[in-house]
Amino acid sequence: FQTIVLIRTTTRINHQSTIVPLDPLNRTAFEPTSFREPQKKYSTVGSKAREYKLKMLQRRDKIKEEFENSQFNFIKEGYPNFGIITSGVSYNYVLEVCDKLDIRPPILKLGTTYPLPEKLISDFIKKLKGVIIVEELSPYLELNIKALAKDINPNIKIIGKETGHFSEAFEYNVPILFDVFREIYNIKSDIHYNSLLKDRNILKSMLPKRIPVFCPGCPHRATFWALTKAVGGKSSEIAFMNDIGCYSMLLLNNEIYSKLNPDDLLLSMGATLGTGSGVSLASKEKVISVIGDSTFFHAGLPGMVNICHNNEDVTVIVLDNSVTAMTGQQSNPNTPVGDSKKKIHIENILKGIGFEDLMINDCFDAKNCIPSFKSALETKGPSIIISRGPCALWNDRNKRRRGEKIQPFFVDQDICRKCHTCMRDFYCPAINMEDALAEYTDENNKTWKGYSSHISPELCDGCGVCSIICPYTNHEERSAKDVIKPYKT
Ligand code: SF4
Numbered sequence: 001f002q003t004i005v006l007i008r009t010t011t012r013i014n015h016q017s018t019i020v021p022l023d024p025l026n027r028t029a030f031e032p033t034s035f036r037e038p039q040k041k042y043s044t045v046g047s048k049a050r051e052y053k054l055k056m057l058q059r060r061d062k063i064k065e066e067f068e069n070s071q072f073n074f075i076k077e078g079y080p081n082f083g084i085i086t087s088g089v090s091y092n093y094v095l096e097v098c099d100k101l102d103i104r105p106p107i108l109k110l111g112t113t114y115p116l117p118e119k120l121i122s123d124f125i126k127k128l129k130g131v132i133i134v135e136e137l138s139p140y141l142e143l144n145i146k147a148l149a150k151d152i153n154p155n156i157k158i159i160g161k162e163t164g165h166f167s168e169a170f171e172y173n174v175p176i177l178f179d180v181f182r183e184i185y186n187i188k189s190d191i192h193y194n195s196l197l198k199d200r201n202i203l204k205s206m207l208p209k210r211i212p213v214f215c216p217g218c219p220h221r222a223t224f225w226a227l228t229k230a231v232g233g234k235s236s237e238i239a240f241m242n243d244i245g246c247y248s249m250l251l252l253n254n255e256i257y258s259k260l261n262p263d264d265l266l267l268s269m270g271a272t273l274g275t276g277s278g279v280s281l282a283s284k285e286k287v288i289s290v291i292g293d294s295t296f297f298h299a300g301l302p303g304m305v306n307i308c309h310n311n312e313d314v315t316v317i318v319l320d321n322s323v324t325a326m327t328g329q330q331s332n333p334n335t336p337v338g339d340s341k342k343k344i345h346i347e348n349i350l351k352g353i354g355f356e357d358l359m360i361n362d363c364f365d366a367k368n369c370i371p372s373f374k375s376a377l378e379t380k381g382p383s384i385i386i387s388r389g390p391c392a393l394w395n396d397r398n399k400r401r402r403g404e405k406i407q408p409f410f411v412d413q414d415i416c417r418k419c420h421t422c423m424r425d426f427y428c429p430a431i432n433m434e435d436a437l438a439e440y441t442d443e444n445n446k447t448w449k450g451y452s453s454h455i456s457p458e459l460c461d462g463c464g465v466c467s468i469i470c471p472y473t474n475h476e477e478r479s480a481k482d483v484i485k486p487y488k489t
């Protein structure tokens with residue numbers, strides 16, 4: 001059909017993993033061809049657009065015909081004459097619930113939902129007394145099937161969102177379908193999902209919260225630690241524009257980073273800059289916009305141009321971790337990837353746009369980053385900080401590939417003061433607490449009693465920031481007196 005195909009997957013499908021047996025891959029060598037093809041279909045404006053619209057409608061009708069007999073749309077015969085129409089992952093829930101209730105209703109599973117195979121649907125519903133439409137979110141199938149039923153089978157009972165049996169919100173699951181099917185098919189069952197779910201929720205409330213956190217050695221943790229210190233007690237005076245990347249996790253760590261107001265705004269890739277500009281015009285708070293290096297290249301450049309051109313009062317922090325970390329460490333124009341590609345330097349772009357006073361921080365030198373954040377927040381007009389430090393996972397992987405050692409840090413248990421500043425202030429998952437009570441008396445005869453901190457060497461990435469934060473470690477002149485030390489000293 002020479003058409004674009006959209007394969008629409010949903011959360012539950014996207015979050016599965018399994019072994020997929022593949023047929024042998026039949027690779028054909030790529031042969032460049034001429035771009036100039038006879039149909040000349042790539043200029044789609046003006047009178048050409050009118051011509052293509054007609055062609056597109058003809059193509060749609062042909063596709064619809066094809067879908068009437070497609071292997072992706074099929075009927076599982078059954079009884080009684082109260083059927084089910086479903087698509088996507090909901091089909092799996094339907095099968096599981098039918099199995100649990102021991103019922104075998106006729107099921108129409110749609111694998112292609114646009115254009116709808118109307119004849120197939122009409123044939124399916126014409127003899128039914130009723131049909132349950134099981135589709136997540138908007139009632140697309142339900143409304144279309146209702147329209148078809150008006151002519152084909154006006155008395156059919158259609159159970160779905162409009163009857164209040166299902167919600168338009170959120171994903172479905174087995175318990176949701178179970179209750180509806182039990183009611184419609186009038187089945188008694190010993191399974192009571194509601195009480196099971198209640199028990200599950202009680203158990204869940206007894207467990208400690210396990211929010212997703214930044215990895216050990218993550219540069220973002222160091223950046224946000226320094227930024228939090230710079231904001232100090234003035235969090236009511238800042239508005240925080242977040243963006244899409246690992247740093248979006250600030251929102252889930254709202255309690256930890258509450259001083260930054262991480263729940264102020266998080267919309268879509270690159271939105272931090274445009275919204276930051278708008279908010280800076282309309283609000284009395286000082287705007288901080290954070291953006292990762294990948295997002296900067298993907299969707300940040302127009303926003304940066306606007307901030308510079310309009311002289312907006314926004315502090316932009318570019319979180320430069322060298323790689324597209326969140327989606328699996330793909331390279332971006334800022335990643336050093338070898339000779340065939342050219343690394344584009346963020347600072348060169350920003351200077352080219354017209355930002356003259358750039359600040360570039362080594363984010364792992366966390367204490368020394370605080371003054372630059374403070375100065376940016378005090379600046380009227382645009383201020384830009386590149387907060388630089390490689391993604392820990394990417395960096396460690398590269399080190400392993402090069403055969404370099406990852407040097408962890410350790411807490412000297414004999415002199416740890418058990419103050420827990422390292423844990424309370426920094427939340428690195430590699431730091432935890434010893435089980436046994438311990439005591440240490442320092443040179444001033446002060447005795448410290450409690451549970452010492454401990455660094456798990458297998459988790460520690462050796463970023464060293466905890467040794468900067470520990471009040472009893474002098475990271476600038478390392479010595480045996482330091483509580484947190486690199487293993488090599
Ligand atoms: S390692 Fe340092 S910050 Fe952590 S508990 Fe010990 S003395 Fe305190």
Ligand code: SF4
Pocket residue numbers: 216217408409428429430431455459460461462463464465466467
């Ligand atoms: S050096 Fe400290 S902060 Fe860095 S990963 Fe290790 S334990 Fe965490």
